[in-house]
Amino acid sequence: MRIACPFCGERENGEFTYLGDAKPKRPAMVAIDGGAGAPGEAEAFYDYVYLRDNFAGEMSEYWYHGGGCRSWLVIERNTLTHDIKSVRAAPGAGAAKAGAK
Amino acid sequence: MASAQSNRLAKGGLIDRNAPLSFTFDGKAMIGYAGDTLASALVANGVTLVGRSFKYHRPRGILTAGPEEPNALVELRSGARREANTKATTAELYDGLDALSQNRWPSLGFDVMSVNSLLSPIFVAGFYYKTFMWPAKFWEKLYEPAIRRAAGLGRTSGIADPDHYEKAWAHCDVLVVGSGPAGLAAALAAGRTGARVILAEEDRLAGGRLNSDGGEIDGMPAGEWLAGALAELEALPNVRIMTRTAVFGVYDGGTYGALERVNDHLPVPPVHQPRQRLWRIVAKRCVVAAGAIERPIVFSGNDRPGVMMASAVRTYVERFAAAPGKRLALFTNNDDGWKTVEAAHRAGIEIAAVIDSRKDLSQHHRALAQSGGFAVHNGVVVDVKGGKTGVSGVEIALANGGSAQIAADVLAMSGGWNPSVGLSSHHRGRPKWREDIAAFVPEGAPAGMLSAGAANGDFSLSACLRTGHEAGLAAASDLGFKGRAGKAPAASDEAISISPLWHVEGRKKGFVDFQHDVTASDIALAQREGFESVEHLKRYTTLGMATDQGKNSNVTGLAIMSELTRRSIPQTGTTIYRPPHVPVAIGAFAGHHRDENFHSVRLTPSHHWAAERGAVFVDTGLWKRAQWYPIAGENDWLTSVNREVLTVRNGVGFCDVSTLGKIDVMGKDAGAFLDRVYINAFASLAVGKARYGLMLREDGIVMDDGTTSRLAEDHYFLTTTTAKAGPVMQYLEFCRQVLWPELDVQLTSCTDQWAQFSIAGPKTRDLLREIVDPAEDLSNEGFPFMGVREVRLRGGMFARLFRISFSGEMAFEISVPARYGDAMARNLMKAGEPFGVVPYGTEALGVMRIEKGHIAGAELNGTTTADDLGLGKMMSKKKDFVGRVMAGREALTAPDRQVVVGLKPVDKARRLRSGAHIIPKGAAVGPDTDQGYVTSVCHSPMLGQWIGLGLVERGRERIGEIVRAHDPLRGEDYYVEICNPVFYDPEGGRQRG
């Protein structure tokens, strides 16, 4: 498989590490006052940490370019054909960061 | 004395008659010529019997002249370089080549195992499943060894391969697989447009069937055209021709696997050169011009030595000037087979007869028969007469009901051609049946791949040239190359006609798969027993499962099955094609990654100095770390380690700790970032201070620990354990880039940039004062415990100094750029001499951390929570952090969890062992009474006995309790006392002193 890293260009997949489904979003960090968290947070984290769909087809995935620029990438890939539809850098990847001044 | 080349033709062939090469086959000396393969040299020397078959030990001869050869497999070379199952048809002859036939005992001519032929009723399809079912215990002791001895191929040498192998990458626009007429036309068309072209050819020579079939192209003899085409390709800077290179697989994203047999044609590779090179070729487009493979016809005796594929006969005659016989008969169902008669006739070989299964004879062939003076029979061969060393004649059943006998010493057979659909089917493409050519052609090829020429079912020379040109041009123009491709080379021959004939019923065995000894009756048996699907047929009969992967048998096998089941061939279908298309040695896949180069090695900055001192090293991940430093007179590790520990605890010692992961965390939000990833607070850490931190995974289990220092308002220096340096870096980047991109923070791994030494013991300051500039205040007030500062060294260099302690002693860690690590080790040794300094290794480090109850990898084992490790109180109640929510789950906070405690044998002389299970005193041993286990042990010189840490259920409530350490692995069972994990200096006064 070949992955076109937005920073490094097309590289072979041995340079990358796979993490998994990019759909689940981590519940936000909350302010803790004396130990109490947000209501329903246990269920939300259970979903985030453990529940995954078993895709046959296109899914978006996290990949890490550890053998290159150390960017985290979000890749749309077909798990049946290994065709890659798109590769984009995670919001905080690279030098120019969203939100940073 | 070498035998004469009795079957060498007087002229012709692409061989160098001025370069004779001597070789041996089964110990018999012979002569061949440069340009020969082992097979062609054997043919030239009149050798017909070359091996015994796999199951029945039937005598076998050379069947083909190419990589699809099922019979002529030999053990090539001797000693450590012996290579089993080498195809004689592709092994290039070299001077001094030695080859042995396989699968025979005691000799090729007299093989006692040929008795298997008489036992053939038990070796039929499915015999593995039927014959040896019962009793099961007989399998291992009786059946398997007997079968393995009776049925097998070559022997491995059993000695390490002395040669080396390489891996390499190549990139191109258009990869052309095969350099026959189609491949050459494709490479020329694409190359002329300016596209970067790689032309890969498995053979030593480019040209494919042009080297065997001749013909006329663009008005000149094929050989002349070939030379011109190659000269043009070689002159194009954007074209690379790779011979001896077989493309064996298609992988995702246009990556192709190819094996270059760099030096297989030499007895020993030249110094510094590999035997083989594994290529990964990245190509935007691929033209498969891999040709086709001629298929046998199944009839009684079709495996007798002397029965040969018609195209192979042509190759031996034309390319190698070697005559497979003196009187040739041809059995064919198509026009192409007739070319063999023409070639043999031209070479002066007598033609006995042509047996053509088709009714109508073309005008051209009729004329040929007349001029050659031979008979043409409309019929089929029903038996082949002869002995184990060859054919004496054939018996024919005529279409008109009569029969005929013909004397001949070689029978050429042609059942038509199967396009090479292997590569085009590697992404689960299912080839499509074409009735007009009675063959499968590519369908559903991987993206960017085209097939051309015979590989696509276009068998005539003119069609090969035209479709090759079109495919090469299409591939290049698809990529935007606009250069002039010129005209397709032209030839004037016509398409061949075929009328399918797969199988002639006969009284004796007719072979479908020669290498695995699968006969037509095996297929019939599989059908009778319900194994009709091609995938079942394959497994039940082992059809196509030998090293040739059924290259000349699969299609015939499924065609016979389709006749038996009265289904069409497309309905019967093909099995799935998978890489590798040709066998690839494991050594080629491994490349240089073997022995000491299996993985990379990381050396600490003080490694060479430690090696000079005779340190014993231990592998920790990729690192080599000094384990202990023996001195004269010390013969066992424990003596050395005890000395190192005692010297540190009473004086001073130092240890290279550079392997710990180091990460610079910088930016205005660095503190906020660390607050989120550590369970304890870091934003509030003062500049110039260090703090021990613990990280959890999202599921609430401990991930890693380490000391992190604040060097400036916006600069933290984070350390990880040695093992987790990489994973923690990757995880922190995930947090930064994916989870919280709004934080202004950057991470840089600097593990390799800093050499760091722990200096520990009551005399640490004495030593440091010899190293550090006298102006620096190292007193408790000037440099308190957990303080961090950059200091000036004597001589003006700067270093970072951290007052942290893993040993529990008064200690500092000093950090200098890695290139000064070696000098620092030497300086510490020299400066510490008056104080009796010793270097200490990872063993002493481990002893001191266990004496102090510090956790390490054995306790941070992916199952423990912060509280299990006795660090639950570190979990902040004032801020959120990764793992907080999940760490609060019921099971992770249950009171009966196994927690870290100290353990010491009640019998002080006893050795404690890691892995021993903790069982309550008086309880029976079993999973229900198992309450934990010993995680880390050491011999403590301070306590004068073995001590350890363990994870024990409710352990902290049970200090003082005596429990059983049960160790079934080592057969030990003894009592231990649960105690405080901090064995030494529990008040911690020494490190603060």
Ligand SMILES: [Zn+2]
């Ligand atoms: Zn990259």
